[in-house]
Amino acid sequence: MERLLIQNGTIVTPDEIMRGDILIVGETIARVAPEIRADDARVIDATGLHIFPGAIDAHVHLRDPGATHKEDFTTGTRAALAGGVTTILDMPNNSTPTTTRAALAEKRAIARARAVCDFGLVIGATAENAEEINGTRTAPRADERGKNNLIRVPPRSSASNDELGAVAIKLYLGATTGDLLVTEFDPVYRHFSARNDLPIVVHAEDNDALNFFAGASRHPQKRPAIAAVLAVARVLAIAETTGRAVHIAHLSTAREIELVKDAKARGVRVTCEVAPHHLFLSTDDEERLGAFGIVNPPLRAPDDVRALWQNLAHIDLVATDHAPHTRAEKESAKPPSGMPGLETMLPLLLNAANEKRLSLSDIARMTARNPVRVFHLAHKAEIAEGFDADLTLVNLDAEFVIQKPFETKCNWSPFEGTRGRGKIARVILRGREVIADGKFFAEPGNGREVQRT
Amino acid sequence: MERLLIQNGTIVTPDEIMRGDILIVGETIARVAPEIRADDARVIDATGLHIFPGAIDAHVHLRDPGATHKEDFTTGTRAALAGGVTTILDMPNNSTPTTTRAALAEKRAIARARAVCDFGLVIGATAENAEEINGTRTAPRADERGKNNLIRVPPRSSASNDELGAVAIKLYLGATTGDLLVTEFDPVYRHFSARNDLPIVVHAEDNDALNFFAGASRHPQKRPAIAAVLAVARVLAIAETTGRAVHIAHLSTAREIELVKDAKARGVRVTCEVAPHHLFLSTDDEERLGAFGIVNPPLRAPDDVRALWQNLAHIDLVATDHAPHTRAEKESAKPPSGMPGLETMLPLLLNAANEKRLSLSDIARMTARNPVRVFHLAHKAEIAEGFDADLTLVNLDAEFVIQKPFETKCNWSPFEGTRGRGKIARVILRGREVIADGKFFAEPGNGREVQRT
16 A cells, blocks of 8 residues: 655644654554654655644535536535645535435435545435434434423434435525525424434524515614524524534524533533634625625624634634635626635634634644534544544645635635635645645545545 | 501511511501601501512413403402402403403403402513504614624613503413414514513413424423423523513523523523412422313423522512413313412412521512512502502411412312411501401402503
């Protein structure tokens, strides 16, 4: 098997930052030590570079199948690698939603053929498919009454997951791109109380509130914070009652993070993510960005952005919500919501680390270790023996300007013109150098589906 | 004007317990002092008695008009006085709901003619009457965006209240006795964001959750805690956003009180009440009581009861949710939910004080001062100069047995057979002795409608 030795880099983990060498044998990290000699290995000199675990972006919309004029599994995963992301989790709100085993299998075949980085697939919850995607039993039982008279379903082994092959279930409580939407208590509770332990990723905006404010012509904002707060409070109560793991997608407001902190303190199995655009943009950017700043949930007030930064320790992941639309679509009379993010997340975070707004270890925690923990992804995320050799080597001092051309098919970014320091230098995917010095060495079919533990 | 001197009693207020005399001139307390000489006054010797402010029961269903075979304004208010309650707030879920100005006027006429104690009327929220009962403007405005990007409607003077004449608006989020029910976000938010500052009293059980569990045949409880928790979390979020005062009726679970405590700490304008049956009964009593123990929200687990007692300091009111049904109705195949409580609340609380489970001042706080503060009732609740002379004189040492006959027309109690210490000795309503030594001196028409400040 091929042996690759990465020498003299600075290894970044959530726990520490250390000088060290990494020996890769085949697809796997074989050894990590202060100094490794391996005369037969090919050597990458990482002097001056920081080595991160390959980033895992847990929230990506690759539009494939169904809207490949916006993005496909090749362009989207090329954008991922260009951004130092070695694994993406693809969301199910395609034009034909990924809500059945058949649709999941179809997307899997596409992803296997086209992806250049590793991937996991998320299946969509509907009002009808709780049984199909969760297994058979959904009604709570008499012996499951927990403390406080709540119904508590204990965590189960994930016997049915392997068969399904999804890493999570996505539940849309509020309408956004695509037709996936589940608002009624009955199906929501059936998904949460099913005997399955796939985490439920929630798009948490209350749909009735969204409808109300969309219709309130004098209202300043069509998707106000109350919609998010209502939905988060609701799913936290249901998660607490059922004992099911819930992951709050793209949390964006001060009150949401307080609700999540409080729930965590009570032992609710909840995790959460923030999107880079909610960290690096705000309502102050809305006028400048016009339709290119339209996203669900929307850009928030500077106070909310501040609250997210102040509570980074309680935020489990940064995930892009990469949601490409063409420039023409964005410039149309009815611009769709969403923005690309795969190529810009890590540079923006690295620059923020250079500005001491967070630590390098925070980045490793929120882009690698925690996504693995939340979604139980085997063999990913640690720079340690036995793990997949997914590594992103960055130059913290190199300056970047975010500008075209982008790898994403939509070829625009809300961050165009942003300058900073922290460039992706090399990307290694399962032992293979896929990006080096700005050149791609990855081909469609290179990506592999992640396995759950 | 008539002068009445109450001598040598022990005066109980939320702040202190003191020996003292009370001089009443006409309907009003003229003076409170350690020793008062008033040679021309009629004297009540209160030696050995404790003098409480007349209790205000903020949650009463008198069934009049519409179901006067269960209770009417005379029998219900006689039950109130017998229990040391000098003011009741009547709920709007009559068989023809009290949801319009016309229905409110009709009930007012009935109450004026029949009531033997003072009363306030609560109007019911419907999906359609937000404008009628709150005034005209309900849509949030652009200048009302508060911190955290929430819509914040500042408290308003209650210009429209006087005209309406209700002391509060009752919002049923979950179905119970009667047809009042508002579940959709749109009308709920319209009520909360209206330019009116009447408190909104919420029956907080999520109706979709109630329906789900009512249909889940294997579920051990038809109205589980999750229904209450969901609704409380929801209205707290809406109250926080709109700035409207919300009062959680008959809070009954551990998690609800935690939600309310947390909201209070954040400055949300929220108050809450517990019903005596949620303090003095639990699921352990369900088998014994049979249909007579069926109530909405249901009797809760001992852990919940314990949590309520541990958090009395955070509970604003004790209110009975007096909801009489005839014995025949309760013994029928489909027993209605609800139980009477007016005659038993204060004795049960006094006995609990004798048992050191709460203090006498706690009772005065939760049955008098706080109801006044929550509902802005003028001239009530304090034993101080200028206030209505509503006083309840009790003998803490006297033993009671809760037993028939009762003043309430339904003539039963879930507490029948309960023994304790703490009997009502005399009740004074606006300067007039209406109960003395077990005899009534109050006639229909004696009751007056409370005024809001």
